[in-house]
Amino acid sequence: MKKTITFAILFILGINSYAQSFNGKIVDNSNNPLPGATIVASDNPNNGVMSDAEGFFTITLQDSNVVTVSFLGYTTKKVILISSTNVIRLTEDNVALDEVLVTSASREIQKRSEVPGSISTISTKTIEETKAFGIDQLVNQVPGVFMSTSRAASNEQHFMAVRSPISTKALFLYLEDGLQIRPTSVFNHNALLEMNDISYGRVEVLKGPASSIYGSESIGGSFNFITKQPTEKLTGSIGFQTNDIGLSRYELEISDTTSDALGFYIGSHYVHRENGPIEHSNYEKLAFTFKTVYDFSATAKWTTVLDITDYRSDMSGSLSESDYFGGNFESDQTFTERDALAFRLRSTLDKFWNDKNKTSFNFVFRDNKMDQNPSYRIRQFRNIGQLTGFGSGEVNSNQFRSFVGLIQHKLDFNFANSSFIVGATSDFSPQKYVAESTNVIVNPETGRNIDFSINSGDYILNYEADIFNYAGFLQYEISPLELLKITAALRYDGFEYDYDNQAEGIAGVEDAVDTFNNLTPKIGVNLQFFW
Structure with a gap:
């Protein structure tokens, strides 16, 4: 009997010897604590705890140190706990959080209700249900936004308007995960044709100059396309769409x-159109995105995104009013086109120093080239109002490479829900532009432009330019009252444009180096009213 009792005591002690307490903290991707998150032992669903108001938890485990962590609006995650403090970072579920959280104002996740500006979100669900053929079918669902593609028969070449007249001016900033698609001063009109819309989990449209984190081109608004996160398990899909207008x-x-540390995402689409409703409006586009997310420690995350876009489109030009209402959609163009090849590589290291401090280190490399034989440059010659059979035009090529560095640090304070962001960026983008005149052959009976030849060496422009943008910015936010948010920011921009004319005496202006700088303050107040 004594042996039996002794054995039972030793058995119980043996079980307890495997029990161990683990401490940790649940946070989001911006290091904000997630109170009320559930932490459950993977081998015992009855053994679970919740994180406190600061995101901290303590759980006692026995046979396994694997737990399942979940929080409403975030992707559930399995984690192997270690003996030291565990910082568990959950990734937002785009479907659940599209209407709650945004990143456009500061490159950091924050509640949309706390941003002193107008932000609209195109959710994951909306993107999936729309099954858009192009980005215009997505962004045109945002109130106050109109992306017009009618000029080039909806081939993703576009005008843009955000609570403003339609314009090709550089008023709008196009971003991917908070980083610019093109450098400042390189014409960003038509930049969206370089995007891979299948790779985006959601889109945020910031209307107006509501943030000092970005540069001057965001004065009319910004479009932030947020790429999809790797899935927890292996997933894949293939899709095919077609319509009755040749696409x-x-x-x-x-x-x-x-x-547990490495995830990847691959997304690609190929779109092709023949025999559209407007003559000479064929186009094709191949876009590819490869993204990796590597959590190589509890306090560091490395994200890399590679984008390649190969695009070619006819340029049909415009229809006259009489042709449009008469149902005559023939084109006066037979050879005009636009051809673009865009390459972008972005690498971001997010370092969480503690639960209050986060630094992001970003590097971006761009390599873009766009060749055009544009319809809008063709001029037909007339004699006493009659077509002569001749005209003029141009071919041009614009290419640039970019080397971009950006560092941003966010510090959260313990009082009044306040935070401070400080950062700096530099962008060096050597650019080359060549435009030569062309001779155009016109059918004088139909007015169609039927052929052309290049006047080699007859330059309209031929230059190289080294473009250097640099900036520093800071932003402070505080909520002295629960329903009040105050934002104060300051941004300094420097710009240097080193112009080297390659056709001196033939075209263009003399060589020059121009520098500009600007200091921009900002203050915003956001007060929530309840009736």
Whole structure:
């Protein structure tokens, strides 16, 4: 009997010897604590705890140190706990949080209700249900936004308006995950044709100059396209769309988290159109995105995104009023086109020093080239009002490479829900532009432009320019009252444009180096009213 009792005591002690307490903290991708998150032992669903108001938790485990962490609006995650303090970072579920959280104002996740500006979100669900053939079919669902593609028969070449007249001016900033698609001063009109719309989990449109984090081109508004996160398990999809106006689209997506630390996403689409409603409006586009997210420690995350876009489109030009109302959609153009090849590589290291401090280190490389034989440059010659059979035009090529560095630090304070963001960025983009005149052959009976030849060496412009943008910015936010948010910001911009004319005496202006600088303050107040 004594042996039995002794054995039972030793058995119980043996079980308890495997029990161990683990401490940790649940935070989001911006290091904000998540109170009320559930932490459950993977081998015992009855053993669970919740994080406190600061996101901290303590749980006692026995046979396994694997837990499942979940929080409403975030992706559930399995974690192997370690003996030291565990910082568990949950990624927002785009479907659940699209209407709650935004990143456009500060590159950091924050509640939309706390941003002193007008932000509209195109949710994951909306993107999936729209099944858009192009980005215009998405952004035109945002009130106050109109992306017009009628000029080029909806081939993703566009005008843009955000609570403003339609314009090709550089008033709008196009971003991917908070980083610019093109450098400042390189014409960003038509930049959206370089995007891979299948890769975006959601889109945020900031209307007006509501943020000092970005530069001058965001004065009319900004479009932030947020790429999809790797899925927890292996997923994949293929898609095909077609319509009755000659357009076909093929899609492919693959995503997985190959280990507890590394996940990837691949998304690609190919779109092609022939025999559209307007003559000479064929186009094709191949876009590819490869994204990796590597959590190589509890306090560091490395994200890399590669984008490649190959685009070619006819340029049909405009229809006259009489042709439009008469149902005559023939084109006066037979050879005009636009051809673009865009390459972008972005690498971001997010370092969480503690639960109050986060630094983001960003590097971006761009390599873009766009060749055009543009319809809007063709001029037909007339003699006493009659077409002569001749005209003029141009061919041009614009290419640039960019080397971009950006660092941003966010510090959260313990009082009044306040935070401070400080950062600096530099963008060096050597650019080359060549435009030569062309001779155009015109059918004098129909007015169609039927052929052309290049006047080689007859330069309209031929230059190289080194473009250097640099900026520093800071932003402070505080909520002295629960329903009141005050934002104060300051931004300094410097710009240097080193122009080297390659056709001196023939075209263009003399070589010059121009420098500009600007200091921009900002203050915003956001007060929520309840009736």
